[in-house]
Amino acid sequence: MGEVIVITSGKGGVGKTTTTANIGIGLAKEGKKVLVIDTDLGLRNLDVVLGLENRIVYNLVDVINGNCRLKQALISDSRFQNLFLLPSAQTKDKTAVSPEQMKKLTGELKEEYDYVLLDCPAGIEQGFQNAIAGADKSIVVTTPEVSAIRDADRIIGLLETHGIRDNHLIINRLRVDMVRRGDMMSVEDVTEILAIDLLGVIPDDEQVVIATNQGEPVVGESSASGSAYTRICQRLMGEEIPIEDFNRSNGIFSKMSHFFKKN
């Protein structure tokens, strides 16, 4: 029996879809059978990030409404033979699917796949409720910014209210140089506030933009972001991989901050 994992954030634009794509591919490369589902009805994106946008025939709403068989809607990726995509609908309105239908569908899917990853839409409305309905655990993606962390905290509260207590954090787009200058919150600052298990940290990396332009993954590549995603996949599979040391502030700033704290 596989696992259903929802990738969520509250705020938009923090990297949910990129994270879903790269974790999906990373796990598939490790030999796991993976299905990624785009649950953002009306704003389909995961297919584009994966470079599979020209292959879509049927979508999630067609499957739910019985317009096609599940197998007809799934898109296999010729680059990664264990990876499958269930795309979202680009035109349907977001009430086309209910949480009960999603729960039933994901319940059936995890019989067949090792991992079912749900790319959740931004916000806390129906799309979010649909995406979390059948989830066993969550990956909450945030960036080290006030608005993103605030939204992540609300999401964690909502997940707990819905009985999802196995929640893991990814801090995306960390800039070590800015953390050192005291102009960006550090990994420790974020985890202290959000207080959930840290699954991984993705450094800000232009390779992500380049790869997304091309519809290619970064996971498995030697880039900073690529190796960070590889380690996240290993941790998801239960390997004990320590979090990289993005050393907090050092030098003059740590003395300064020490000074501030004392007074």
Place this chain on the structure above:
Amino acid sequence: MSVPSVSIAKDRLKVLITADRMQCAPDMIDKLTKDMYLTLSKYVEVKPEIFQIHVTHSDIHIRYSEITGEKN
């Protein structure tokens, strides 16, 4: 030297998150903290400069005195 912007971010975030978690206005926290301090100080010795309220999704933690040797 100016205050690093990260400390401003952290202060703003802590107020926002506490207000979100308790579902109340940000200035309620100040009032609550003040009331809690006054109530508590009737019964135990409380150091005002240490007194602090920390709200999680399910609990409220109150710090009223410093344990020597602790990091904070």
